[in-house]
Amino acid sequence: MTLKDRHGAFISLTDTPGELAVKDNICVQGFMCTASSKLLENYEPPYTATAVQKLQKQGLTVMGKTSCDEFACGSTGTHTSLANPRNPLDEKRVPGGSSSGSAIAVKDGLVRYAIGSDTGGSVRCPATFCQIVGYRPSYGQISRYGLMDMCMSFDTIGTLTRNVDDAIYLITGMSGKDDKDLTTMNSVDVKETPGLAGKRLVAFRQILESCDPGIREKFNEATEKAKLHVDVIDFPEIHKSIPTYYMIVFAEFASAMQRFDGKFFGKNRELLGQEVKRRILLGTFISQKENKDKWYTQAINARKWFQQKFEAMFAKYDFVINPTMPSPAPLVGEITDPITEYSMDLGTIFPSLMMGPSISLPYQGMGIQLTGKRFSDSALLYSARDLEGAL
Amino acid sequence: MKVGFELHVTPLTESKMYCDCPTKNAQPNLQVCPICTGQPGSKPMAPNETALRAGIKLAKALNCTLNESVSVMRKHYFYPDLPNNYQLTSEPFGENGSFNNVGITEIHFEEDPGQYDPKSGLVDLNRSGSPLLEVVTEPDIDSIEKARDFLEEFSALLGFLGISQKIKADTNVSINGGARVEVKNIGSISGALNAIQYEVNRQAKEGAVLETRHYDKDTMTTKPARLKETVADYRYMREPNLPRPRASLQAKNGSTTYSTT
Ligand SMILES: [Zn+2]
Numbered sequence: 259m260t261l262k263d264r265h266g267a268f269i270s271l272t273d274t275p276g277e278l279a280v281k282d283n284i285c286v287q288g289f290m291c292t293a294s295s296k297l298l299e300n301y302e303p304p305y306t307a308t309a310v311q312k313l314q315k316q317g318l319t320v321m322g323k324t325s326c327d328e329f330a331c332g333s334t335g336t337h338t339s340l341a342n343p344r345n346p347l348d349e350k351r352v353p354g355g356s357s358s359g360s361a362i363a364v365k366d367g368l369v370r371y372a373i374g375s376d377t378g379g380s381v382r383c384p385a386t387f388c389q390i391v392g393y394r395p396s397y398g399q400i401s402r403y404g405l406m407d408m409c410m411s412f413d414t415i416g417t418l419t420r421n422v423d424d425a426i427y428l429i430t431g432m433s434g435k436d437d438k439d440l441t442t443m444n445s446v447d448v449k450e451t452p453g454l455a456g457k458r459l460v461a462f463r464q465i466l467e468s469c470d471p472g473i474r475e476k477f478n479e480a481t482e483k484a485k486l487h488v489d490v491i492d493f494p495e496i497h498k499s500i501p502t503y504y505m506i507v508f509a510e511f512a513s514a515m516q517r518f519d520g521k522f523f524g525k526n527r528e529l530l531g532q533e534v535k536r537r538i539l540l541g542t543f544i545s546q547k548e549n550k551d552k553w554y555t556q557a558i559n560a561r562k563w564f565q566q567k568f569e570a571m572f573a574k575y576d577f578v579i580n581p582t583m584p585s586p587a588p589l590v591g592e593i594t595d596p597i598t599e600y601s602m603d604l605g606t607i608f609p610s611l612m613m614g615p616s617i618s619l620p621y622q623g624m625g626i627q628l629t630g631k632r633f634s635d636s637a638l639l640y641s642a643r644d645l646e647g648a649l
Numbered sequence: 650m651k652v653g654f655e656l657h658v659t660p661l662t663e664s665k666m667y668c669d670c671p672t673k674n675a676q677p678n679l680q681v682c683p684i685c686t687g688q689p690g691s692k693p694m695a696p697n698e699t700a701l702r703a704g705i706k707l708a709k710a711l712n713c714t715l716n717e718s719v720s721v722m723r724k725h726y727f728y729p730d731l732p733n734n735y736q737l738t739s740e741p742f743g744e745n746g747s748f749n750n751v752g753i754t755e756i757h758f759e760e761d762p763g764q765y766d767p768k769s770g771l772v773d774l775n776r777s778g779s780p781l782l783e784v785v786t787e788p789d790i791d792s793i794e795k796a797r798d799f800l801e802e803f804s805a806l807l808g809f810l811g812i813s814q815k816i817k818a819d820t821n822v823s824i825n826g827g828a829r830v831e832v833k834n835i836g837s838i839s840g841a842l843n844a845i846q847y848e849v850n851r852q853a854k855e856g857a858v859l860e861t862r863h864y865d866k867d868t869m870t871t872k873p874a875r876l877k878e879t880v881a882d883y884r885y886m887r888e889p890n891l892p893r894p895r896a897s898l899q900a901k902n903g904s905t906t907y908s909t910t
Contacts, residue, residue: 305688410889410890440695517733
């Protein structure tokens with residue numbers, strides 16, 4: 259560890275200078291890959307993730323692997339015993355998670371570029387709390403080969419950067435079809451597009467109402483400042499997006515964690531943190547034969563419902579806009595129950611359900627999030643660049 | 650007696666089911682990669698086309714009804730030779746067939762686990778991820794002669810279709826309406842016949858309980874399985890790393906394609 263890493267950004271670091279930090283649930287040969295878990299402290303992957311390989315080919319050097327919530331489970335960024343991630347803007351506060359270290363490394367200027375994983379907000383949440391740009395691509399835009407499974411149908415590799423241009427640079431480099439991730443698609447190249455002019459924006463009243471008054475005020479101020487016309491519509495069912503998302507996360511996570519039994523991978527499972535254990539147990543329960551229909555299948559059907567709803571919405575609108583997080587970064591230790599932590603994700607979960615790209619821009623201590631339909635990444639990135647200029 | 654089979658056919662392929670590793674013999678743990686050793690972060694590649702073609706051909710020859718589209722499922726269980734602790738196994742792509750007057754329940758494709766040696770405790774993952782076609786029959790066989798006929802005809806069919814010479818015949822045996830005993834670890838047709846005969850005699854003498862037993866070719870007997878091999882619930886789940894809405898196996902005009910839409 260170097261002295262510069264004051265806020266617990268890194269789990270492993272090289273001596274050679276580099277410009278790229280990689281979340282420690284993404285495999286890079288030559289580095290341990292711990293997923294910020296004691297269980298995997300000694301896991302040395304024999305391969306490098308496709309997305310990282312592509313950036314290396316572009317000339318970027320990986321400087322280190324960053325801390326995160328253990329196995330990417332959390333929204334505070336502090337659920338790990340391998341590092342002590344803190345918010346660079348206020349050390350009493352959490353950096354946001356799960357890609358906490360990647361956000362800290364960029365905010366503190368230790369690297370120019372960082373990548374993380376975003377399953378339900380894990381790059382956009384720390385980007386907001388650390389006041390940088392966080393980008394979640396469309397599902398299928400960037401190969402996940404080498405990203406440890408968390409919830410396979412929502413996992414994406416996203417970026418944490420100081421500005422939208424840097425995000426465009428990384429996303430352009432990582433995009434494209436990969437035979438080793440069959441969910442990736444052809445012809446998803448990022449191209450320069452016209453941007454924000456003429457784009458139709460919508461916001462959901464129920465998400466705005468769930469935010470702190472101060473956040474809502476800043477949000478209105480930002481849309482006025484950028485001269486955005488936003489239709490505010492009712493979407494009461496959006497509250498159901500949280501249980502829908504978490505049911506699927508638990509079930510898939512329990513399956514993904516099945517291999518860490520100490521036989522080939524991992525050590526004694528007693529080493530796992532409480533949140534990880536909770537998710538494995540809940541996921542095992544809801545995917546059992548006698549419970550599956552009541553929980554998992556219902557959640558899958560609800561996801562389908564959301565996807566159809568959003569498809570209809572995106573026929574009328576280009577982007578959904580909302581505050582990324584409902585409140586400022588919580589104090590370390592302030593959040594003690596999982597339900598409160600899960601409910602912080604109301605603004606970031608719906609893009610995962612409908613597989614679209616989503617970007618969070620920093621604005622006066624909060625985050626402005628724009629979300630588009632699946633594979634509208636180019637339009638979203640260049641529109642976000644315009645919005646960044648207007649804020 | 651009532652006898653049915655679970656026939657595991659290893660189709661002749663150059664490479665494994667979900668990765669590019671070769672299937673030919675080698676020193677232990679040399680024909681491996683991140684995918685077939687279950688490294689965290691690895692995902693399955695598209696199912697081996699040759700294996701899928703062989704499966705469709707076999708399903709047709711067994712007079713099965715073909716399903717146009719099947720999902721690949723994760724079947725969860727813990728066993729020393731299974732790095733992920735789940736096995737990828739497809740839904741049946743052929744059902745309700747018949748061959749040699751024996752009902753064919755279904756045929757699906759799956760991946761072989763590695764090889765675990767209980768004596769040394771060592772695991773060889775060269776075989777891990779190799780393609781398998783599993784044919785499940787109804788318990789329609791009521792004599793050793795019929796069992797022999799069926800297995801010989803089935804094996805001749807595989808030769809004729811050019812699919813494989815390598816089959817393993819797990820068998821289930823019950824007598825007088827008693828409990829069904831599964832016998833695994835059978836490597837040859839004569840082994841299967843010996844195992845059936847031994848089980849018929851043993852069950853007549855000892856009675857039968859629902860269990861899995863292993864065949865020992867040296868003593869030509871069966872023994873209760875050392876490790877628990879059946880679990881109450883495999884928590885089947887569609888493999889999300891294979892494309893949505895489903896990994897489909899399409900059989901149109903005799904050609905097989907792996908479709909991602
Ligand atoms: Zn392999």
